[in-house]
Amino acid sequence: MAIQSASLLVALVIFDIDGVIRDVGGSYRRALADTVEHLTEGAYRPSQSEIDALKAEGVWNNDWEASQELVFRYFEAHEVEMPAIQDTIWRDDAGRGGVAIAYDKLVAFFQARYRGTDPNHFTGYICQEPLLVDSAYFDQLTWAKMGWGFFSGATRKSADYVLKKRLGLEAPVLVAMEDAPGKPDPTGLFAAVSQLKPVDSKIPVLYVGDTVADMYTVVKARQQQGDRPWIAVGILPPHVQETEAQSQAYADGLRQAGAAIVFGNMQELTSTAIAQLI
Incomplete structure (x- = not known):
């Protein structure tokens, strides 16, 4: 992963994979x-x-x-x-x-x-999993001086398949199922942040996920490492967006679990949107 010098980063963004990077409703x-x-x-x-x-x-x-x-x-x-x-x-x-x-x-x-x-x-x-983002999305984060990586409950082989083979990302920071306890334990989130080697211990971290467990992970991270800003960002998975009522109910659940904001898809979480959140 090509990123700017760690001393220049303005934020770190860690992503879940399932329901965020790929649609797993049919898989x-x-x-x-x-x-x-x-x-x-x-x-x-x-x-x-x-x-x-x-x-x-x-x-x-x-x-x-x-x-x-x-x-x-x-x-x-x-x-x-x-x-x-x-x-x-x-x-x-x-x-x-x-x-x-x-x-x-x-x-x-x-x-x-x-x-x-x-x-x-x-x-x-x-x-058969549709991708919900392309590699250009991560390029715009890099250009905006934002480090990024992944913490997922998917197995490493499954995560590598989507990140490396399908998205074409080179050596992305990844903490997978085999590497850390399952969410909402924040150990894997901490590990992903550590791999990005931020110089500033106060640099904001966003964790982007689609489940209540993802949001709880940020809440627990904040409780254990309260010296830096931890921001939970919710993404609505495709399968809940069939009706407005479904979308609203699911979004409400993510907010109640700790999401600072909920987006309909990853493309809405631009570098500009991230800058506003931090």
Whole structure:
């Protein structure tokens, strides 16, 4: 990543990836719904609004864990016979509601849908993700003396695929799933900021995300490192913008979780808009 000397930077902007850089409504979320449907043998497939409601709790940033949680909640809420899926889900008094799940097999099923079954190439839903920004967007941040990087709950391979192969970014600062605890823990955000090597410890940091967990991450960062300005910026993911009512409700949720401002897409968060926020 080509940036000006760290001593000249006026702000740091760290981005989430899913729902911000790429539209995951037909990929991660589709794989999540597929996984829940598979583990309930077709009895339950969560809608986008049901997934949003879970995400709004602010602790289900990891879609594997979110899949598991929705399966648990389904069996807790319904008196039904267990599915016959071998070695994946079974009755267990020690589990949630008497249900236990083979988490590694859940992850394997999810990844087969999202990444595909070819171990050497992506062939799954990830190949169909529309990009929500282009590389020129990051050039204008660089020209405006703003350092930038990424902190995402996506796996490193998935994040590298979109950042390097599809966007063509060279060696971007990236903290991925394997590198830090999941959000809303701000450890990964701190790590991304550290990699940008800002000289001024008071330089403002913006974190740009599309979920309640992203906003909570900034709130926690502010609590732990209150010596610098931390600004939460919300982005509405495409799937909530079908109606004005949906958009407004989702934006309200982000603001209540700590967003200083909410934009309809990344293109609205220009260097000028960032300068006004800081």
